[in-house]
Amino acid sequence: MDWRALPSLPALRAFDAAVRTGSYSEAARTLNVTHAAIAQHVRALEKHFGQTLMTRAGQGMAPTPEGALLATHLTEGFDTIGAGCARLSDITAMRPFTLSCTLAFAENWLMPRVSDFWAKHPDIELAILPNNALVNFKTDLVDCAVRYGHGAWPALTATPLLTGEFIVVAAPQLAPAQPVRNMAELGDVVWVTNDIPGEHHVLVRDFGFHAPDIRMRTFATNGLVLAAVRSGLGFSIQSRSLIGRDLADGTLVEVFAKPTEGLGYWIVHPEGAETQRLRLFKRWLLSHV
Known part of the structure; x- marks a missing residue:
């Protein structure tokens, strides 16, 4: 597929929303943009294809035959994308929430307390990977880690958990x-x-x-x-x-x-990757400090 030959994705989303709602105003509310932005995207598509795609229908808008053809394929495509994303979310939700931590932290701090997490969150399967090697979030199926250090790791969010004296x-x-x-x-x-x-x-x-x-x-x-x-x-x-x-x-x-200045145990995960399960687990960890 030559992606350069396709119209922009925002324009296709705007057109799909306009057809689904029958209104530029409703489409704008659906996508949280302005009425003018929807109209501009539709005009850009019409210029790209050299066809009129939308026309007035009473107080709303309706697709032309050419627009209806495009809308049919967009609906199928976006529905397929949505189904794929939902499936992936289901797989992620079924996968255990995985924590990487040092052997010392697992043995001496986590194990005496982890039964409380299981009691409060029986729907979350927690997998614990005690390992003194640093986890690679790009290649390892790990949701978060507890690391010992100064809390400065590139591209990672670090939340202080325990002091390091x-x-x-x-x-x-x-x-x-x-x-x-x-x-x-x-x-x-x-x-x-x-x-x-x-x-x-x-x-x-x-x-x-x-x-x-x-x-x-x-x-x-x-x-x-x-x-x-x-x-x-x-x-x-x-x-x-x-x-x-x-x-x-x-x-x-x-x-x-x-005293060991600046050192301590930190909850670490990739920037921008805070899921609901991660938020719950971080909140639980911090509640036991």
């Missing part, structure tokens, strides 16, 4: 008897971390340690790290936002805090 935690039996004034006082303890580069990066860069100077036990996931720390196997640096329940019930105690 990191703290040193330990089981109560390992906690120092006296308050820790600086990290140098913890230079001889055993540290528990995961083998994700970002965790080690935080430990080394933001807390002033050097890898050769510390004793470290490494586990595959943050869930295993926390299980080890709860069992008294060492100290760990964790996001305060993700271990609130452990701190509240005394399973873990805070040993030292170090």
Whole structure:
């Protein structure tokens, strides 16, 4: 199909609306444009085809035989487009709403709360993809993500969810008897971390340690790290936002805090892609902060 040989889509929509309603004024209201805009589009079509397409019929307008022929094909075409869009919307609605998030966020923050979402929104099937790799919204079937960072990602809308302060935690039996004034006082303890580069990066860069100077036990996931720390196997640096329940019930105690400026967990999705399901899920996430 040579699209350059076709009239403009706005002109075809205006003509279709004029035929369906039998009035330029009603067509204008239908398309939320002016009467003059409808008339101008129809004249443009008549010039394009070299045919009179609309004529007066009492107080309204009616298609000429040539106009009726065009209108028949436009009706079929627009109805087909509408059916295709409706079908795609149905498929999208049936597809699970998919969230990508880090393993730590899924294990420590989302899992204790997600039953509330399912109870409040039983019609929304939520699929959770815990993965420490960044999602590609252009190729992955993901509706939104929860990411850790500064909130500045190109072409993405980022809504702040949780602050990103990191703290040193330990089981109560390992906690120092006296308050820790600086990290140098913890230079001889055993540290528990995961083998994700970002965790080690935080430990080394933001807390002033050097890898050769510390004793470290490494586990595959943050869930295993926390299980080890709860069992008294060492100290760990964790996001305060993700271990609130452990701190509240005394399973873990805070040993030292170090503010991390600007960092936090963000709800992220492509710009202009906020569906009804996404709005509901974002509202639910924010209600639990």
